[in-house]
Amino acid sequence: MAYPFLSQAFAGPVSGPSAIDLSNEVDDLLDDDELANQEAGYTSRDNILFCIDGSMAMQRPLPDSTSEESETNEDNTDAEGRSLDTTGKGKSPLHIALESVLGVMRGKILSGPNDYIGVLIYNIARKQLDTPQEEQGGTILDTRQHGMILYLPLRQIGADEIKTLNQFMEEANLELAAQDADEETREQPSVISEMFPPAQSGEEVDIADAFEGCLHAFRDAGAKLPGNKRIFLVTNNDHPDRIPTQITSSASNRIDTRGPARTRYMDLLSLGVMIDPFFISATEEAFDDEFYWNDILNRATETEDASQDDPTNLPTLKVGSGDGLMKLRELLQEQVFRTSSKRVLFNVPLRFGGKDGDIMISVNGYSIIAATKKPTTRLYDLSGRQPVEAKSRTLYTSTATGDRLDTNEIGFAYNFGKSDAPTTLVNPPWQQRMKDYYEEHGEPEQEDGGDDTEDEEDETSPAGKSNVEHKIQTRVALTARDIKEYKTLGLDPQIKIVGFMDPKNVRFELNVKNSIFIYPDERTFSGSTRTFAALLAACLSRNKCALAFAFTRRTSTPYYAAMIPQAEQAETGAPPGFHMVPLPFADDLRARREKIPKTMQICTPEQVDAMGNILKKLRLKQSTYEPRAYPNPGLNYFFGQLQALAFEEEFKPEKMYDKTKPLLDGMHAHGGEAMRAYNHQLDLDERAMAPPTKSETTKMKRTKAEEELPDVTDAYMEESWRTGNMSKMTVPYLKGFAKRVGIEPEGKALKGDWIRLISAHFESAAEDVKPAKKQRLK
Secondary structure, eight states: OOOTTOOSOOOSOOOBOOOOOOOSHHHHTTOOHHHHHHHHHTOBOEEEEEEEEOSTTTTSOOOOOOOHHHHHOGGGBOTTOOBOOOOOTTOOHHHHHHHHHHHHHHHHHHHOTTOEEEEEEESBOGGGOSSOOEETTEEOOOTTSTTEEEEEEEEEOOHHHHHHHHHHHHHHHHHHHTSOSOTTTOOOOHHHHHHSOBOOTTOOOOHHHHHHHHHHHHHHHOTTOOSEEEEEEEEOOSOGGGSOTTSSGGGTTOSOTTHHHHHHHHHHHHTTEEEEEEEOOOSSSOOOOTTTHHHHTTBOOSSSOOOSSOTTOOOOBOOOOSOHHHHHHHHHHHHHSOOOOOOEEEEEEEEESTTTTOEEEEEEEEEOOOOOOOOOOOOEEOSSSSOEEOOOOOOEEOTTTOOEEOGGGOOEEEEOSSOOOOSOSEESOHHHHHHHHHHHHOOOOOOTTOOSSOOOOOTTSTTSTTTOOOEEOSEEEEOHHHHHHHHHTTOOSEEEEEEEEOGGGSOGGGOOSOOEEEEEOTTTSTTHHHHHHHHHHHHHHHTOEEEEEEEOOTTSOOEEEEEEEEOOBTTTTBOSEEEEEEOOOGGGOOOOOOOSOSSOOOOOHHHHHHHHHHHHHTOOTTSOOOGGGSOOHHHHHHHHHHHHHHTTOOOOGGGOOOTTSOOHHHHHHHHHHHHHHHHHHHHHOTTOOOOOOHHHHHHHHHHHHHHTOOOOOHHHHHHHHHHTOGGGSOHHHHHHHHHHHTOOOSSOOOHHHHHHHHHHHHHHHHHSOOOOOOOOOO
């Protein structure tokens, strides 16, 4: 069943920072700390450590491989016109990997400024690693990790690290451009070789030690590092265990050379770190990942699938189909698609079954579409040595005393009218007044032998009707707890399925807000995934959608929603789940204005065919539209200026490339003949008229106004003339009468001119009874 209002399917992982906006004054005083703690636990960001092989093979220049596609395809450039193709012109794999790191950091600082990125280079000469030291911006690891350098520690992306790496790569590119064009004499830039001297043959680092260095890098970044933790492993060595084990003392007594590497890999998995390999093939042969790496990383081979009942319970990785250089280029391409960070909007229980929802599981809500906006402006204090972000807070003061008020001293009130009466609904409170009177004078004594009926109230008693005044005031005072209960209906955040319905009942016009994708969360309730899968399978098999009562946040209002099931799509990578579409209330729907004329001009078959030819000529090459390939030019201009300020670079507006600008030359070249044929068909149609000019439009308005002039009888006008009441009549009435009797002024006439002309007309008629002649204003 197709749902036309689902504009985009949810696909891909969800990552990015999360923020809670409690700027509303009422919400600030609700003391909703539970929501803040809940949101903080489900934020997601990327923590990426580039683990790059720096061996001699990785520093050997590659042959020129600048393809024609990279030179002509506009998709290989970013918004500022920089090429995304890192291959070619004698660059070594290490050179290409470092350029990829720079590109990822430049993209992440805008799309994910809270992400962590680090760079670890292994297989480096050991003679420079005798003691810990700081050198050229890179942090040297201690002697436990011989042959490795932590060039960039795993920490939040900053402008200083990007400027340092950018300057380093500019020097390398300038030195490479100055070399001879002959491939045989071309060498890697000396700045790279001096910074990362390769290890000699037989002194390479064991993979277990490299993984241990990665493990230390993640632990040094923080034991509770939130978000996705990944290692991008870049190497072209497919047989690293060919290294003689007697070279290093740590491996002198090993029998199984792969055992320590597997152990370190399991340690990384226990820390929540995944490894994404970028295997670079040699020029003469393809990369053989089945010999060593599939065993270490528990990757499935091409001939057999990994067992689902793995006793080690390790995640199984599939063999990558692309070369490492191509994957690096795709990694840079992802940074060009600057989108809003997807994040978990809420985590609430999903209840269904029984009268009150006997079955309860945990689900997450994800935003599948959102408008990309400029980041929020932040204020910084520049008085110290380093800029410090200024944190704003709201304080309330008393208008009477000027003292600062605490949260418990601030109340809420709703006004009904303009009175500033006391903050009670009924004044005076007769119950309290009667109680105070009895405490002061004592309760009235009943006469002996009295019956069970109530005694008559004393006229002077406060409880008497004669002395009680019920005055309805215009201000109602409420507490923060009252407002919270009114907004939430006294309920906790939850999604409760109240029934099921056919998809045909979910009409297109009911989609007034963006949908939210619902996916199970196993961390809160065990078994949520299996129960959610059973519910989804039942809805798909019976072609039903659920009607749910949704209350997702304590600061939001409850609403009803339609939960549209979505099956897993292996081709697009869309996961299984529900699209929760908020349904409008009755007062949310407004009558649509009728802007379309009732009678439409129907095109002729020739005109329809001519327009069809234009559409065929202007179709996209792939017959699909990729919105991510056309970024917002305004945002690109803003981020370009921001980058130039952060990196202390010169901003060049002429290099900002607007991909949304229509390619008019290409459109005219492909569909020019079809456009001219369509215009010819319009010229042949008698209904196609040129729009009137400004003078013609003014004349048409004047003629229409003259045709609608009001008319008065001769007797009424003559009576007004005799009594002198013509000045009380409006100009349209005078003008209408003058036009009917044939009076025409010369030029533009005012109200006094019309009165004089009409008066002269009646005076002339009174002297000589003759047909009225045209009078002109002299």
